[in-house]
Structure formats: C-alpha cells, structure tokens
Amino acid sequence: MARLRGREAAPRRTAAQLSRGRAWWALLFIGPAGLGLAVFYLWPIIRGIYLSFQDVGPFGGETFVGIDNFIEVFAEPDLGRALLNTLLYAAICLIGIPVAMIVAVLINTKGLKGRGLFRVLFFLPVVTMPVAVALVWRLLLNVDYGVLNLSLRAIGLPGVAWLSTPVVNMVVIAIVGIWMGLGTQIIIFTAGLQGIPDTLIEAAELDGAGPVRRFVSVIVPLLSPTTFLLSVLSVIASMQVFDLIFLMIDPNNPAQSQSQSLVSLFYAKGFLQHDLGAAAAIACVLLAIILVLSAIQFRLQRRWVHYE
Amino acid sequence: MSESTSVMTRERAPVAVREPAPVTTPRRARRAPGKPLTWVYALLILGSAVMVFPFIWEVLTSLKTLSGASSVPPQILPDPFTTRAYTKVFDTLPFWNLLGNSILLTVIRTLGQVLLCTMAGYGFARFHFRGKNVLFIGFLAVLMVPGQLFLLPQYEIIRELGLLGTIPGIALPGLFSVFGTFLLRQFFQTLPMELEEAARLDGANEWQIFWRVMLPLAKPGIIALTLLTALWSWNDFLWPLVVSGSVTSMPLSVGLSLLTDLRLRDDALLMAGALLSSLPMIVVFLVLQRQFIQGIAFTGTKG
Numbered sequence: 001m002a003r004l005r006g007r008e009a010a011p012r013r014t015a016a017q018l019s020r021g022r023a024w025w026a027l028l029f030i031g032p033a034g035l036g037l038a039v040f041y042l043w044p045i046i047r048g049i050y051l052s053f054q055d056v057g058p059f060g061g062e063t064f065v066g067i068d069n070f071i072e073v074f075a076e077p078d079l080g081r082a083l084l085n086t087l088l089y090a091a092i093c094l095i096g097i098p099v100a101m102i103v104a105v106l107i108n109t110k111g112l113k114g115r116g117l118f119r120v121l122f123f124l125p126v127v128t129m130p131v132a133v134a135l136v137w138r139l140l141l142n143v144d145y146g147v148l149n150l151s152l153r154a155i156g157l158p159g160v161a162w163l164s165t166p167v168v169n170m171v172v173i174a175i176v177g178i179w180m181g182l183g184t185q186i187i188i189f190t191a192g193l194q195g196i197p198d199t200l201i202e203a204a205e206l207d208g209a210g211p212v213r214r215f216v217s218v219i220v221p222l223l224s225p226t227t228f229l230l231s232v233l234s235v236i237a238s239m240q241v242f243d244l245i246f247l248m249i250d251p252n253n254p255a256q257s258q259s260q261s262l263v264s265l266f267y268a269k270g271f272l273q274h275d276l277g278a279a280a281a282i283a284c285v286l287l288a289i290i291l292v293l294s295a296i297q298f299r300l301q302r303r304w305v306h307y308e
Numbered sequence: 309m310s311e312s313t314s315v316m317t318r319e320r321a322p323v324a325v326r327e328p329a330p331v332t333t334p335r336r337a338r339r340a341p342g343k344p345l346t347w348v349y350a351l352l353i354l355g356s357a358v359m360v361f362p363f364i365w366e367v368l369t370s371l372k373t374l375s376g377a378s379s380v381p382p383q384i385l386p387d388p389f390t391t392r393a394y395t396k397v398f399d400t401l402p403f404w405n406l407l408g409n410s411i412l413l414t415v416i417r418t419l420g421q422v423l424l425c426t427m428a429g430y431g432f433a434r435f436h437f438r439g440k441n442v443l444f445i446g447f448l449a450v451l452m453v454p455g456q457l458f459l460l461p462q463y464e465i466i467r468e469l470g471l472l473g474t475i476p477g478i479a480l481p482g483l484f485s486v487f488g489t490f491l492l493r494q495f496f497q498t499l500p501m502e503l504e505e506a507a508r509l510d511g512a513n514e515w516q517i518f519w520r521v522m523l524p525l526a527k528p529g530i531i532a533l534t535l536l537t538a539l540w541s542w543n544d545f546l547w548p549l550v551v552s553g554s555v556t557s558m559p560l561s562v563g564l565s566l567l568t569d570l571r572l573r574d575d576a577l578l579m580a581g582a583l584l585s586s587l588p589m590i591v592v593f594l595v596l597q598r599q600f601i602q603g604i605a606f607t608g609t610k611g
Contacts, residue, residue: 022435025514029431033424034443036484041450044461051460103355109348120597121356124363127593127600129543131564132582136366139575145378147365154381179359184604191605211344240454243545250568263546266456271550276460283457290454 051280069281073269079282082260083289088167089174089261090238090293096178097230100185101223105215107186108193119190123183130180134247137176138163141248163248166258173244180244181237185230192226193219224305232297239290242267262286370394370579377575393576397584400570400577402555406563407588413479413548413559414541420483421537426530429492430518434504444493450486459547466551473553482541488533491606495529496522532603535596542589560585 052069054062073079107118125133140147141162149159163169196219204218220227242263249259260268262282270279369377370393371386397403432444462481471477499522507517523530545561552558564585567578593600 022514023437026431026435026437026440028515029427029435029518033428033484033489036424037447037450037486037489039465040462040481040484041458041486042446044458044465045450045453047461047464048457103352106348106352106355109345111345112348112352116597118352118356119601120594121359123593123597123601124359124590126604127539127586127589128363129561129564129582129586129589131543131545131561132366132586133362135564135568135578135582136362139369139579140362140365142378145380145382147382150380150382179362182359187601187604188607236452236454240456247565247568263454263456267546267550270460280457280460283454283460286454287452287457291452294452 048280048283051276052284054277054280056276065277069277070285073278073281073285078257078260078265079262079285081258082262082265083285085170085259086239086241086261086263088170089177089241090235092171092174093177093181093234093238094231096182097185097227097234099178100182100230101189101220101227103182104186104189104193105219108190119186122186125180126183128180130243131247133176133180134244138248141172164253164255166255169249169255169259173241173248174238176248177238177241177244181234185234188230189223189226192223196222221306225307228297228301228305232294235293235297236290239286239293262289366579366583370576370583372576374574374576377579393574393580394584396574396577397567397581400567401563401581403563403584405555406558406560409475409557410542410559410561410585410588412475413482414538416475416479417482417541418534418537420479421485421488422530422534424483425485425488425533426492426523426526427518428489429494430496430522430526432489432493433496434522447486448490451490455546459550462547463550472551473557475557478548478551478557478559481547482544485537488537491533492526492529495526499525528602529606531599532606535592535600535603536607538592539589539600 051062053064053066055065055068056062103122106112107115107122112118141149143149143159143161143164146162148162152159160168162172200222201214201218204214209217240263241261245259245261245264246267249256253259262285266279266282266286269275269282368384368386371389371391372383373386373388373390373392376383376386376388432440458481466472466477466480469477469480471480503521503525504517507521512520542559543561544559545565548557548559549562549565552562555563564581567581570577
C-alpha cells in the first residue's frame with residue numbers, strides 16, 4: 001500500500017516542492033543536535049570571550065573592564081609559572097609519540113604470538129579512570145615508602161621527592177600522562193601501519209635493509225601523516241592537563257603553588273575564588289596558545305610530513 | 309654505493325640479532341628463525357610490565373592493612389591478607405549511590421549523544437541546503453577550542469536552569485558532541501547513494517530510509533561512538549566536580565577524589581576505591597576489546 005502511494009505521489013511533486021520537503025527533513029535530523037551544540041558550545045565561546053572583558057560580581061553583576069582581567073592574570077607570577085609548567089608538560093608528552101610508534105611496530109611484527117594480549121595490556125591504562133591512575137602513581141612515587149624510591153635506595157641511590165620538587169614533578173606527571181595515553185597512540189599507529197603496502201617493506205628487505213634500516217627509512221616516513229595527527233592532538237590535549245595535577249599534587253604539597261597548570265589556575269580562579277572574569281581570561285589565553293601551537297605545527301608539517 | 313656501505317655498517321652492529329650473511333645474497337633477507345623475534349618479545353614483555361605493574365601494585369596494596377600499605381621495606385604480598393580496605397570504602401563513601409550516578413550519567417549521555425550525533429551526522433552527510441557548509445565549519449571550529457572556555461558559560465546555563473547539583477544538569481551538555489557528529493558524518497558519506505534511491509522508490513520516507521536502511525550500515529561507526537562516549541563519560545572529572553556539589557548527584561570519579569581529603573591517609577583504602585571505581589569500565593573493555601580498539605582506530609583515520 002505504502003509502496004503504491006509513493007509511486008503515484010512522486011511524479012506529481014515538482015523539484016522545488018521536493019527539495020522543500022527535504023529541507024524540513026534536514027531540519028528534523030540536524031535541528032536537535034544543532035540547537036544543543038549552538039547553546040552549549042557555540043554560544044559559550046562568544047560568552048566566554050565576552051566574560052574575559054568583564055568584571056563579574058559575586059552575585060552576577062557585570063561591568064566592562066577592557067583588558068583588566070588579562071593585565072591582572074599576566075601580572076600574577078602564578079600565570080607565568082603555570083604557563084611554563086603546561087608547556088613543559090606538553091613538550092614531554094610528545095616523547096610518547098615515538099615510543100608509541102616503536103611499540104606499534106613491535107606489536108605488528110610478522111609471526112608474533114600473543115599480539116592481542118600485548119595490545120590489551122598496553123591499552124589498559126586508557127580505560128582506567130584518570131583519578132584512579134593519579135592515586136596509584138601517587139603511591140608508587142611516594143617519597144618515603146613508594147616503590148620507586150625504595151628500589152632506588154635498595155641499589156644505593158638516594159630517593160627523590162618526585163612530587164614535591166617543582167619542575168621534577170611536572171616531568172614525572174607528564175610521564176604518567178604518556179603512560180596513560182600510550183595505548184590510544186599505539187592503536188592509531190597500528191591503523192597507519194596497516195596502510196603501508198607490504199610490497200614496499202619487502203622491496204626494502206630485498207635491497208638488504210635490516211629491521212632498523214627498514215624502520216628508519218621506510219616506516220617512519222610513511223607513518224609521518226599519523227605522527228603529525230597525533231602530535232597535533234597530543235599538544236591540544238596536554239595543554240589542557242588538569243586531573244592528574246589536581247590529584248597528584250594535593251594542597252599539603254609544599255610545591256603546590258608552583259605546580260599549577262593553566263587549567264588548574266583556571267579552576268582556582270573560577271570556582272574557588274569566584275573570579276569569573278579572570279578565569280575566562282585564562283581560558284582565552286589557553287585558546288590563543290593552542291591555536292598558535294597548532295598553526296606552527298601545520299606550518300612545519302611541510303618540512304617533515306610525506307603525503308603520498 | 310654509499311647506500312650499500314651504510315647498510316653494511318648498520319648490519320654490523322646487532323650481530324647477535326641477525327645472521328651475518330653478506331648483502332650480496334638476495335635471499336638472505338628472510339629472517340633468521342626466532343632470533344629477531346626474541347628481541348621483539350623481550351622489549352614487549354618489558355613494556356607490558358611497565359604498563360601492568362601499577363595495576364598489580366594497586367590490587368596488592370588494596371589487600372593490605374593500614375600500616376602494611378606504607379611499610380618500609382615494602383610488603384610485596386599482603387601480610388596479613390585483609391579486605392578491610394574494601395569494607396572501609398563502603399563505610400566512608402556512599403559507594404552504591406555514586407556507582408548509580410555514574411551508571412545513570414553514562415547511560416543518559418551515551419544514548420543521547422549517539423542518537424543526536426547519528427541524526428545530525430546523517431543530516432550533514434545526506435542533505436543539501438543553503439548555509440550547510442558554513443554551519444558545519446562553525447561547529448568544527450569548536451573542536452579546536454579548549455573545553456574550559458565552554459565550562460563557565462555552560463555552568464551559568466545550568467545554574468539558570470536550576471539544574472546545579474542534579475543528574476540532568478551534569479548530563480545536559482554531554483548530550484551533544486561535535487566530534488561525534490563529525491565521526492558519523494564521515495561514515496554516512498561513504499555509503500552508496502543508490503541504496504537511498506532504491507528505498508525511496510519503494511516508498512520509504514526520509515525517516516524510514518534513515519532508520520531502516522542507513523542506520524544498520526553505519527553500525528561500526530555507531531558502536532565506536534557508543535564506546536568512546538561511555539568511556540569519556542565514566543572518566544569525566546572536571547565538569548561533574550564543578551556542577552555536582554554534593555554526593556547526591558556525584559559520579560564515582562569525583563567521589564573517589566574525596567578519599568584524598570581524609571585526614572588520615574590510608575593507601576589501602578585509596579587503592580581499593582580506585583580499583584572499584586575503574587573496574588566496571590575495565591570489565592566492559594575486556595569484554596568488548598575488539599570494538600574498543602576498532603573505535604579508537606576510527607578516530608585516528610576518520611577524525
């Protein structure tokens with residue numbers, strides 16, 4: 001029945017009517033998500049930038065203050081340090097990318113048994129709650145009874161106050177960040193490796209290239225688009241680090257004030273000191289830095305990324 | 309020529325790894341049975357140990373006594389073996405309540421996001437209307453923006469709606485996702501147009517085409533988005549930390565962080581709490597590992 005009606009109706013509709021009908025359907029499909037995205041994501045960008053130029057009172061009164069919020073946050077020593085900490089964290093996180101590439105190549109070695117098991121083990125931290133990851137590593141890195149320091153002392157080396165020494169703690173937390181995200185990067189490299197034709201690797205093999213040579217001269221250049229994608233994503237994500245720092249460096253930590261990231265500073269300004277204007281200014285600074293760093297990466301890709 | 313010498317010198321170094329056959333033999337490239345693989349296994353086992361050790365230590369510590377967890381030299385195996393820390397998690401935290409909140413939030417956000425993103429992804433892939441590309445690029449720009457910029461205005465909206473400290477308030481912004489819309493759009497774009505035409509000739513309306521014909525074909529994409537959203541929702545921390553306010557609407561991630569505020573630091577308790585909170589998602593992963601890994605791979609190749 002429905003079939004018959006459809007056949008009869010179709011020729012009677014003009015093209016314009018048809019496309020108008022389609023437009024309503026398009027609205028039906030896109031409308032609900034479009035509205036939500038507009039309200040919760042597009043509007044907040046405008047509002048967030050607007051807020052960074054306002055002084056927001058505790059009960060919501062807003063007055064335009066120009067760039068005072070930016071002057072205020074930049075004048076604080078905290079911001080410079082938070083910025084350096086965040087950049088250091090992001091830079092160290094990049095080391096995870098070559099590590100992930102090597103592990104991906106190892107896991108995909110021909111004839112390897114237990115591939116599935118290795119993949120699961122490397123992926124396990126990805127599905128673990130970051131709060132839990134932070135708590136476990138805080139225990140492992142404990143200055144007095146953490147396993148790491150106890151092992152160091154067992155072989156005669158002094159222990160290190162990993163989490164309460166400024167700079168050192170950022171490096172250590174970045175390594176935990178790498179540990180947590182390695183699985184994702186390995187999977188994405190694996191997908192990239194599967195795109196490399198076997199013939200190319202066999203050709204290199206016939207030319208007498210050993211495994212190391214094949215890796216350096218064939219696999220690394222052919223994976224460079226994946227490497228590029230991961231490095232852009234890594235910088236964007238690690239510039240927003242919060243959970244690990246918030247949980248691994250508690251308020252009793254003597255280095256706490258020197259160990260903030262931009263987002264921890266944002267959280268402190270916005271939700272502890274209720275200075276929404278300053279918090280919005282920090283978020284805008286973060287946005288600007290991420291845009292600049294991404295633009296630089298896109299610029300530099302011409303030098304080292306090979307697209308087929 | 310320089311090529312071949314460099315190959316020679318590179319070949320020299322790992323003597324133990326490869327058979328020292330001369331470069332001139334064309335067939336020597338076949339692997340010496342077992343030897344290079346031994347190195348691969350050694351490296352992978354070492355790497356896996358680094359990945360897994362913290363979990364093993366977490367489990368062992370959670371079964372120790374208060375003093376056993378922080379003793380020097382360390383106890384390797386719990387002595388005595390006790391489930392005290394687990395009992396204490398349930399005494400200290402309203403654990404079942406937090407677990408319920410986490411499950412509820414994950415189900416709401418996952419179902420909502422998958423449905424809305426699938427519809428919108430389909431709309432962007434299959435319909436043509438004026439301003440579509442501008443709109444789409446506008447949404448894509450959102451992907452570049454750090455989440456914190458949204459956070460304050462989203463907080464204001466939730467406050468204005470009177471939803472602070474409620475499950476719907478925490479869930480609402482997470483129903484929508486640019487990333488998910490983009491991922492599904494990529495999927496729908498690859499499906500052949502003929503299927504749609506055929507269904508239309510059979511008299512199906514647009515919704516029927518979407519629901520009965522296209523949706524089943526986009527299943528890999530939908531499964532990927534479902535798992536990624538569930539994972540993100542379960543582990544989400546900053547937003548619920550800011551919005552929940554009290555244990556009534558708090559998910560496990562935020563509840564777990566409360567354990568660090570206790571005056572007496574109890575590492576066994578922290579490890580038991582960490583384990584109990586992450587276990588549900590780890591179990592889901594172990595059951596659906598192939599789909600999880602596929603999902604992550606999609607985000608790298610399509611996203």
